[in-house]
Every structure is written in structure tokens, then in C-alpha cells.
Amino acid sequence: MSKERSSTQAVAAASQLPLRRQSKAARDRSKHVFLLPTVILILLLSIFPLLFSLAVAFLSWDLSRLEGGIRFAGLANFVTLVKDARFWNTTRVTVFFVTGAVALEYVLGLGVALLLNQISRFRRIFVVISLMPMMLTPAAVGYVGRMLFNESKGPINDIIQMLGGPMVPWTSEGSLALPSLILVDAWEWTPFMLIVLFAGLQSLPQEVFEAARVDGASDIQIFRHITLPMLAPVSLTIILIRGLEAFKLFDISAVMTGGGPGTATETVTMYAYRVAMKNGNLGYASAIAYSLLIMIVIFSTIFLNSLRRRTAAGLE
């Protein structure tokens, strides 16, 4: 009985206070039962593959050769990488895509969230409608994009021409293919920004806005000096989340443009996949994949730092 009592005290102490008086063995047993499955799975199927992949990046591992396909290659893969124009192109495509898509999604999402915040009726209907694009399988989204942007049979060009515009070569012109892809991605993911920003707007203290209005601030002033700064932490978080996802782009572009025309929409992930599966060059594919990981780490470090600074500044 006393043992059980002490364990309940430990529960009351939750995670903040040190646990007392419970037998160490019993405590350890049950607490490890809860956490170990997750830790083991992650070590085995996330950390191990990560290290394995790093090791492979230093090998010359050619699947197309039957024997002697594997040998140590030192930094050879990374040297090739630095000189590989196609790799730099995929990097450019990926960074351009991430910047364009996330910026567009944030601005649109914030705009619609502000509109939703204005109205009082039919809010829920608009929210439910906004959820719909997010529910679509990216492969299907890529396919819808292909249909909509089709030059002669797609509705987008049809509508542009009805309004007197020209026939736009959306997916056959290198410089337009990536923007088309960004538009399709924005269609699917702006709703995510919208819903989080809308919730953020609703959680802001109303007194501040009323005070500003009493002082005669205009809508634009309120937006610039109150709404936007107060939304900054949420904004940075969702930009980070969407940015991380956008860096991994593969599915929508694989179905919509297949990386083309040429390599105009080939992303880093797609290139790594092709090097591995089409050329059978696992070592080089791993090096490409790792370079994406490095990009993502740099991106998220910058973001997390500015997030921390913002939050710290907000607390002062």
C-alpha cells in the first residue's frame, strides 16, 4: 500500500518535480515499457538508416555491376556533386519552389484568414470548404494540375482566352512550368496556413484592438503594428513547417510535369531517386540526398533562431 501511495504522489508531481520514495526498479520498469517501443523503432528505422546513408555517400556503390560494385570512394561523390550542373539546377529549382510556394501560401492564407475574421456568419462553411484541397492525395493533385494547365484542353487557358488573353504554354515552357507547379502546390496547402492563422487571429486579445481603435488607428495601422507582430510566432512556425515539407517536393511534380520540360521542375529528391533507381548509383544518390538534408538543417536553424529571438523579444 505504501508503495502505491508513493507512486501516486509521484504522479501528482508530474514531470516537474523529482520522484521520491518509489522503488527505483519498479519505477524504471514501467517507465521504460512506455517509452522503449518508440525509441527502439526510431533508432532502428530512422537513426540507423540515416547513418547508413551517410556511410553509403562515401562509397562507390553501383547496382548495375554484379561484382566489385562496392568500394570506398572517399569524397569522390561530393566532388562530383559540386561539379554537377544538373545537381545545382535541382537545388535552384527546389529553393525557388520553396520560396515561391511558401511566400504565396502565407500571403494568401493570411489574407483569407483576415477576411474570415471580419465576418460572423457562414464561417464554418468557409473553413470546411478550405479544408478540402488539403485532403487530396498529392498524386491526384499533380494530375488535376496537369488537366487544368493543359494548353489546348485545359480550362485555365480556355478562361484566359475567353477573357481575350493569349494561349499560355504553362507546362511546356521551361520558365512557366515551375510557377505553374507553385500555383498547384499553393492550391493544396494555402488552406493549412489559412486555418492556423485564423485560429491565431481569434486567440489574440481583443482589448488591444479596441484600445487601438479608440485611439483612432486605421485598419492598415492596426494590421501593421498590432496584428502582424502578434502573429509573428505562429507565422514563423507555420512557415517553418511548410518550408520543411516543400523542400521534400516530389509527388506533385512527378505526376504533373515529371520534372520537365527538360529538367525545369526537377527537384533534389527527384534527382536522387533517378540516380538511385534509373542509374543504380547508390553512393552518389546518397550524397545528393544528404545535401538536401544539409539544406534543410540550415533552413530550419535560421528559422528556429529567428523564432527564438522573436519570442524572447515579445516577452520583454
Next chain:
Amino acid sequence: MRLTMPQYQRIKLIVAYILLTLWAVLCLFPIYWLVITSFKQPIAVFRGPKYFPWIDFQPTLDAWNYLLFGPVQKEVTRSWSNSAILAVSSAALAVVIGSMAGYALTRFRYFVPGLKWQNRDIAFWIISQRMLPPVVVILPFLIMYRFVGLVDTHVGMILAYTVFNLPFAVWIMRDFFINLPTDLEESALIDGASRLGAFRKIVLPLSTPGLVATFLFCMMFSWNDYLFALMLTFSRASTLPMYIAGEGTQTYGPQWWYLSALSLLAVAPMMVVALLVERYITRGLLVGAIK
């Protein structure tokens, strides 16, 4: 003419409704396009876009017949049921394992000696796995799976998706348990329940909203996955996105009517789920993003 304040407010409101309606149309048009295209005949596709059934084209069930009762019926059924089996099982596993870890991280105190890690560090380590681009781990997966014979199997795919979803499940459930009062589990423990028993009989039932949200999200991630399925399956365990991608990039030109119907089959379950449990989904998005 200067507008009075109420007039200005009224105009603002009207403009907001107009723009929001436009936004709603933008959201729904591609889905509408999928639906009408799936009822088109080839002629309604190739003679430029047609927008309204019965008005500018005659709808037909040809594509649906071909898909559900025609020569591809077997492949379609298999892809669909593969997608469903993998999504549901991996989501269930991720929720069970993830909620245990999420619970542990809020109720026990851990310390990893060598690294000087505490609960917060462990939680961050787990969620940071989510930031990994899947392409980095996918090659070792392929090599390992070949070695142990898990390529193109349900078990292999369920395992891969479970690990993929686990960080998210731990994160969101941990957040849920932090705010869950501990009184009830305490009394159960006093009454002699084991920790695992209290978790199963008291904590989990109290956490149904969080569990449902997590389950739905994990299911969605698995259902929508492209890269894992592309690398690790080729026929037996192949999923719907693979089927769409395979058919969609055929060289004989896009058979839009049939591919639209196929896409709708892939999209419909998640849309129905979303409509039924919209509140949970909104909540899940918020927990994931704001905390």
C-alpha cells in the same frame, strides 16, 4: 463623399463575403473539374474544355464502368485495398506506440546520462526525425528490406509508415496529455491498478479526441505517401497513388475521363473523413503548428 462609420463597416463586410466566395470557388473548382471529367466521354475532353454536364456535354458512366467492372477492376481493387490496409494499420500502430511515449514523456522523468538529455531533449529528438527528408532514409530502407525480404510486402510498408508517423503521433499526444488532469489515473493507481492498466482503462478513453485527431492525420499521411510506395513496392503491396502516377504518365496520352475517376477513388475516402470530423482535423492542425 465621406462614408459614415457604419456604411464603411457594411461595405467592408460585403467585400469580405464576395472575396471569400471567390476563395471558396477557387478551392472547389479543381475538385468539381475532377468530378465532371470522370463523367465525360473522350469527345467531351478532346474538343476543348466543357464545363456543365447536360448543358455542354452529355455525361456518361463509361469511365466508372471501366474502372469498377472492366478489365482493370482487379488492379484497382488491389491498389485501393492496399492503400486502406496500410493506412489504417500503420496509423493504428503509430497512435498506440506514440501515445504511450507521449504519455511517458509527461508523467515520468527521464535522464540519458551520456548525453545529459532530459524529457524535453528526448521529445525534441523524436520530433526532429520528422524533419528528415524521407529521401535520405529511403535508400537504406530499400537495401535493408531487400536483405530481410520485406520489399513489396504489407508488413514492410506498415512498418515504414508507422516509423514515419511516429514522431508526429508522439508530439501531438504528448501535448494532449500535458493538459489532461491526473486525478483519475491517481485514484486508479491507489486502487491497485498497474500503470499500464490505468493508461489503458482511464487515460486512453479520456483522450479520445486527441487519439482520433492523431489517427486521422497519420492515416492521411500514409494514404497520401508517394516516395515510400514508389521505392519499396512494385505490385503486391502497391498503393493507389502509384497506380495514378503509373497510369497518368503513360505515353498513349492522358485518358482524362478514366484517370479522373481513379483520382476520385483515391480522394473520396479522405474527403468523407474530413467532412465527418472537421473539428478534430482543425484541432490537430493547431496542436501541430502552434505548440
